[in-house]
Amino acid sequence: MSRKKELISNIGLRLDGRRAGELRRIRCKLGVFSEPDGSAYIEQGLTKVLAAVYGPHQVRGGRSKAQHDSAIVNCQFSMAVFSTGERKRRPRGDRKSTEMSIHLHQALVAAIKVELYPWTQIDVYVEVLHADGGIYPACVNAATLALIDAGIPLKEYVCACTASLANDDIPMIDISHQEEVMGGPTLTVAALPMSKKVVLLEMSQRFHVDHLPKVLKTALQGCVDIKNILDVTVSNNVKEIGSSTRWGNMT
Amino acid sequence: MLILSSEKTDNPARIERTYYLISENIRIDGREREDYRPMEIETDVVSHAFGSSRLRLANTDVLVAVKIEVDAPYPERPLEGKLEFFVDCSANATPEFEGRGGEELAVELSNCLSSAYRSEEVFNLKKLCIMKGRKCWKLYVDILLLEVGGNLFDAVSIAVKAALWNTQIPKIKSINVDGSNIDIQVCDDIFSCTKLDVTGAPLMVTVCKIGDKCIVDPNAAEEQCSVGAVVVAVSRGNICTISQTGTGSFHPDTFKSCLILGISVAQRLEDSLTETLGEIKANQDVGFLK
């Protein structure tokens, strides 16, 4: 009997009962707060993330940072101390949070039309309320929604998704915390799903390079699927806001 | 959704300057001086925590989660458990909180909370003792400020009380002592838990001085107008902490009237909170998606 539990059982179900290519349930909402210019809340399975966007506004603290041809995108990732099973010491400022902030910045800059707002700054703050695997994708998706809520022009949606390789053969999508802990490689992809551009690719552990194309394809498919789900929420939101001002009430 | 309001709120709204209105006993949002804004409270919102609550007071949004760990008691207080407050000002609330920007406010809030909960009459830490001088429960009360729309002290104290009310402490099945090693076995049945006694948990009321009149539950604009405020923490009709915020000074008589106002408002708040918490049903839909 092998010590390592199989990530996918022989009838093709994962630990939480999903199939290999099945995403966890995504629920999201735009405009949860009134103070920020844009805000959004997303639940991917049990992972819960809040995002807020401020700006574009004048560059804060030291004008020297301002750029003449584009807006500065300032990201801060922070995790509530109670978001993990074991209580965290600090909500931010540790290595992991800083790395997350940088990765988030990388993904968002690719999507935002920064050239429209020279000499300005856009702040994106994400707060993880509950961590259950796939924190980074949830943060990127929440930030995208918050940016849309703030009315900041985007080239297109930027979505992120994780994928892994189960039983050394089957690619599976949207890795939960349980699956992360069980071991197995995790490939994180942030992409512009419509133009099929990858903006960030990160990988932990290893698998044979032959597997890469199919895992990557699975992850990209996940990004497209997520985009479609977000799209429904966004258009519903627009309809709702539109109907109150009588201009979006077309159908 | 449960709406918690401590007073009538059906005054006609008039748009005038805050300052003038307050002397006329009508505020910018139509409230009277002693009125609270409507609140919503939910419990059991964080599944990782032993107890949690979320409070929304107009634009102020506070999330509180209680986590429990086993710890050794302080040598000078061998019979008592530990209670720690940690406030985190999320940058989501305002960009000023980015990095360490919210630290000053966070420290002020957590100091005020811990001095309000210090007295044994208010919150009995002896209940948290597992084994004298060796093991005790340590309660981490983590407060996350998600949006700041004025009157943080009140909102935080209500949310903390609700979260502690919601907290379930696991029952201990057995303790094995082997020299300096202590093995604690927690009851397997996840439903057999003890609830905390929070009847004495203090509620804080901020009494804000604007001109020569005092108001409760100031919104962000009113906080800007005022030079100072008194925070009164009230537990079972007694005052357990008084602190001042802002830079203003008070005449002794004004100060006393602030205290009287604070106590009476806290009493009303306490009543409606107990009532509301009693009405909360299990497994109702909670969270940000509503």
Place this chain on the structure above:
Amino acid sequence: MEKQNLICLPGQRLSLCDKTHTSGKGTYDRRGYIYSNISGIVDVVIKDGIKILEVHSPGLQTIVPAQGDVVTAQISIITQQYCKCYIKCIGDKILRRHFKAILRREDIKATEKDKIDVYKSFKPGDIILARVLPITEAHNYQLSTAENELGVAVAYSEHGHPMIPISWTEMQCIKTYVKEPRKVAKLIPENIHEDLIARLSETTTKV
């Protein structure tokens, strides 16, 4: 009207505040009365028939530079565009803690602004008299020497000997007779205290 050494303390009520009495330096008025701000000696100045109450604290006043003040500063760094300096005195008050200030090229002289060279006007270590310009940026005092009475007051030559002014634009070393260009101040005795210069030049030699 001069009273002998009337000592007052902060918060002490000095007089009614009415048409003939107003509050001056070191005092404030509240609800119709004039109160003292600092601990010191009461001084009554009569101007246009109005008594201005002032409180002076002997020697230990706490002041910060304000717009229009003439200050004594020491040049620390010079560049093509500006020079940085430390404000050491405000008027005749010596400061314990120095304030950083900046003197821009175009504020050195009042005329021919485009022909000014910073290095022909000042050298690091020079003691200058300057006026504080309106504060535009937080944390940076801007100075100007665009007046005849403002500019270099004390300077040392390359070889470390004192120099004396020989024209508006030149100073000469008293030992080596080397001439060096400077934006020289026309010193008026009222504007500067002898002992102040002596004390300041002491500190410069130490530097």
Place this chain on the structure above:
Amino acid sequence: MPVDHKRINAPESAVPYKLFTKLNTESLKEQYQKAIRDGIRVDGRKPSEHRKIFLKTGIVAHAKGSAYIEQGNTKVVTSVFDPREIPNRTDYCLKGEIYCEFKFAPFSCPKRRLHQQDSQEKECSAIMKKALEAVVCREEFPNFQVDVYALVLHNDGSALSAAVTAAGVALASAGIPMFDIITSSTLAIQGEHSLFDPNFREELLSEIAIEKEHGVVILCVTSTHQQISHFHQTGNLQLNTITQSIDTLHNTCKEIVPVVQKCLVKSVLSVISES
């Protein structure tokens, strides 16, 4: 403050031996009864009696203004420095700021204090800051901060009150514009006993609930305008007890004012005679 690397620190789990002496094995009630017997306190004072105060200015040569206060055994040095630019601040603010640092010297308390500020000291600093902000004319030095340091050399109760009173004197002697003179006083309550200006033990015992009503009250008052610049209370007290304590503490604070005035006049005179 630098950390003393040569010092061999006790193991982390070490506790002061005093915890196991006879004094601590007694019940709290007995301890309190010892602290006050037949209406007379351990040091022979009546409950409403304040300890004698000694005040002196000009104690720290490098500071712009400084004061030393002795209140019974409690000894505090406060020093005030010239206004300086607010560090890490880019925007312009109309009013100056006061930076307060309240610190117990490592040897000042029965338990050794660390060099870093702990949370209690931070809280005291915040209280001091709020108390002083109300009396200093902060609009006289916009965009600058005045540093106020209080170092407790010996903590025998009411250290914060002593520090606030002394800081007021230090500010005035530094020539910082102020609206008023500030004095402060502490009251420790346990049951029906109200002890003015408590010593260390009395203060400690009043923090713990022996009777239903207990607590420590600190009041900071300005002298001429009779304004409460800060009020801080902990414990569990009834409204009546608090309103009474405000009145009685106010009177105590008034009694301290002449001491402060005398000290300040002396310092002005000494400066005049020097110049």
